[in-house]
Amino acid sequence: MKLIEISDMLGGRVTSGHDIEIDGACGVDDVKSGQITYLADLKLTTKLINSQASAVIIKRERHDIHIPQVVVSNPSHAFSKLLRMFYTKPFRATGVMNGAYISEGVTLGKDISIYPGVYISSGASIGDNTTIYPGVYIGENAIIGQNCLIYSNVSIREDVRIGNRVILQSGAVIGSDGFGYEMDGGRFIKIPQIGTVIIEDDVEIGANTTIDRATTGSTVIGAGTKIDNLVQIAHNVKIGKNSILIAQTGIAGSSSLGDYVVLAGQVGISDHIEIEAGTKVGAQSGVMENLKTGAYMGSPSLPHLQYKRSHILFTKLPELNDRINKLEKQLAELTKDINT
Structure with a gap:
């Protein structure tokens, strides 16, 4: 693909080398001749200059970089478009393959792919263009929307509701029982967990993440939220739209997060906590009281500047x-x- 064609697709401007051929895209550490890379961090300039890159996506033209440049407003976003263009395989539905078990009363959409070893329980519904990889379990009356990707060994329990364009990475468990017990006569008695989980559109959930069903009502993951690997979300938690939860974060029962909340790695949230929209919580912080919009760090968490002074x-x-x-x-x- 010619560099000028890439530039036109990205809405950018080429500084030179309009007709050079580009056959791939790669990060600056591993880029090879014939490939295009991007420069989002000026600290990587020396690596770029010493690399074999044939072209670079950049925010402002640089006269000290002597390879063709595609100038765009957001290099990282432009580069992600190129990765999808060069390396994403076109969707091809395979239908229901031999070795998949589909119970009676299951509703299957158009152009789906269901691989061997999948078990779909009665009353479940699978939307159009959804792909379900080997070893997935889908419980009774679960609903899965359109254009979803469900990778190997995911468990989706009964009555769970999943929206459109949702990605579930391998080993995720959606709708397991919440951790609810009461002491009676010197021993713990299990509280039935009869609620469900609702995952809205455009959510991605990382490998081996667990989202518990509500005791009653619903555990809710808002549209556009992205959840990393090894995250635990307890029963009746409500997470707003377009939030980010990074690895090994744990949220206790009945807590509520607003839209655009960011929880860095290993953040712990106590039960019945409310975190306002737009809040950012630093890595390894422990949140034990409600947080208004702002940035926080530490355990127990403090406002960012106060934590730094402390x-x-x-x-x-x-x-x-x-x-x-x-x-x-x-x-x-x-x-x-x-x-x-």
Whole structure:
């Protein structure tokens, strides 16, 4: 594909080399001759100059970079378009393959692909153009929308509702029982978990992530939200639209997150917590009270600037302790001299 054709597709401007042929796209660390890369971080300029890249996608033209440049407003977004163009295989429906088990009363849409080893329980519904890979279990009356990708060994329990264009990575479990027990007579008695999970459109859920069904009502994942691997979402949690939850985050029961919330890796959210829209919580933070819109860090979580000041003081504690001990010793000596 000629560079000028790539530029036109991206809505960019070519600085030179309009007719050079580009046969692939790759990050700056691994790019080869004939491929195009992108520069989103100026720290990578030296790597780019020393690379074999035949062209680069860039935000502003650089005269110190002596390869053809495609100037666009958002290089990262433009590069993602090229990856889809060069490497995404066109969808081809395979139908229901031998070895898949489809129970009675299942509704199947048009142009679906269901691989061997899939088990779909009675009353379930699968939308058009959805692909279900080997080893997937779909429970009774579960509803899956159109253009979904469900990778191997996913479990979707009974009555779960999944929207359109949802991606479930391998090993995800949607609709497992919430962790609900009451003590009675010296032993724990299980509380029936009779609710469901609702996953709205354009959600992606990472590998081995678990989303528990509600005790009653629904656990809800809002449209456009992206969830990383190894995340635990407990019963009756409500997550807003276009939020980001990064690996090993855990959210306890009945907590509520607004739209555009970002939880970095290993964040822990206590139960019945409310986090306002647009809030960002740093890695390894512990949230034990409601948060208004802002940035937070630490455990227990503090506003970002307050946490930074507290952390600076914390690193100085050994020095401060030595000074206090020294002052106490001097005070004791002065007191002794006065008393004598």
